[in-house]
Amino acid sequence: MILEHLGFGSLKILGLALLAGLLFRGVFNKYGHGLHNIPGPWIAGFSDLWRLFLVRRRHAQEEHIALHQKYGPIVRLGPRVVSIADPDAIKTIYSPSAGWSKSQFYPVQQALAKGKRLETMFNTANDRYHAKLRRSVSNSYAMSTLVAFEPFVDSTSIEFLKQLKTRFVDKPGEDGICDFGAWLQFYAFDVIGELTFSKRLGFVEKGADVDNIIRDLESFLDYVSWDYANSMNHLKVGQIPFLDNLLIKNPLKLWAAQSGLINTSAPVAQFARKHITERQNDESLGEEKSRRGDFLNRFKEARAKDPDFITEQLVLALTVANMFAGSDTTGITMRAVFYFLLKNPSTMNSLLAEISEKSKAGGFSREDGLPQWEEVRDMPYLGAVINESLRCHPAVGLTLERMVPANGVKLAGYFLPGGTIAGCSAWVLHQSTDVYGKDAADFRPERWLEATTEQRRKMNNTLFSFGAGARTCIGKNISLLELYKLVPAILRRFELELAHPEASWKTHNAWFVRQREFYVRLKERKQIL
């Protein structure tokens, strides 16, 4: 009706006005934010759509590396977004006292439980809330408590090795091909379930995704990295939450969920809630069990100290943060370690030699072959392999975005006004030939052993797989515990070979860089190595 009344001429004027508005907006985006002198693709400054489509192609990590190779240490990715490749910038951007908050990219990652956002340490952009929360629970993740976590890791490892043996070992043809990438992910999910609730999710026993937890998490990551909200920033329609608020966090949907009319809770939040309730029931029946070193118990202790701040909802958020941040990331790194070892036989042989030497010298105590943290934590070649895998395939595949503080800052030779989104990507930093040598593109663990003390310090400071500064990964020690223990545990029991030696895995960057099509065959060793 309205269109009929308007007539063709009016529509034309409307169309032209709209076009002029868009053009004006594009030109303002390009030249109005004080970033027009920053190098980068000409088109990137006009709209966030350019980087939206870059991320949607799912290989952003490689495209970011190529952009920095072409344009240098600073590249403009959007109207108000830059990527930095200068290792010296890490201190400026991420240091605890720098006042660079996380960008609005992070709150999009807040999962829902009964229609309420779970604001976690990982996804909050509120620095004061974050600092208080991190202080309240940092003890739970401390290196000194790692030993208490070992039995949880061992229990999943025993089941994992058993399942590999019964399902794949020495089987001919297709039956003997193990989708090792999937199995390592099952393992990582089950370990984090066990560490957090003293309960495995059951992936390893079933050899499958339980309750679609992995499927849900992956589609959530696809949603997050699609970056709806950032794409709208330049339109000033409401910063990040706009599309997120229309889609997953639509207020009507949240209201219906809070009223119990619909269920918006992520499967992982449902799993967490179920186990928290179970624990409460056990406690009310006086059934204190031996699982008491787990995260849930530690978070409940933090709640007992400060019940006004650490609410029941926050305990739930803390457990969900563990599952979200600590499962896929660790699984991805485990895949990287085994894949690189299998693709580089001389590296595999060096590691096997180190393990065998240690074993002959009586360096492993358990008869079932599971190494203990104290036995493996100082194995130099194993450490070098893990570091090099973290360097060559960091789990997180986009820039860790932060907001430039109000007064602006000079970085990589350019002034960035306050409010600019700036960040580094581990994938880009790890290609620095200044830090890692001319062969930085290659997987070569020996670089960590050959480096001088000063070089190694630089290499460690630039290793960005766990982030840096105030928001650095709080679960780093846990994931290292898992990696250092699992790699020798598998290699001592099994001989592994690629099922399709000529093929490469496929990667998919949806914030985390997941790998697919990593298949192996397993043979059991006659004797544990």
Ligand code: HEM
């Ligand atoms: C190899 C495995 C892991 C990798 C590569 C990894 C990577 C990261 C990165 C890059 C960050 C910083 C994100 C940012 O600044 O935007 C981070 C934060 C975090 N990670 Fe991890 N992570 C791993 C394992 C874990 C584990 C096992 C847990 C839990 C047990 C965990 C829990 C967290 C939490 C809670 C944060 C937020 C910390 C904060 O902001 O204070 N991560 N992780």
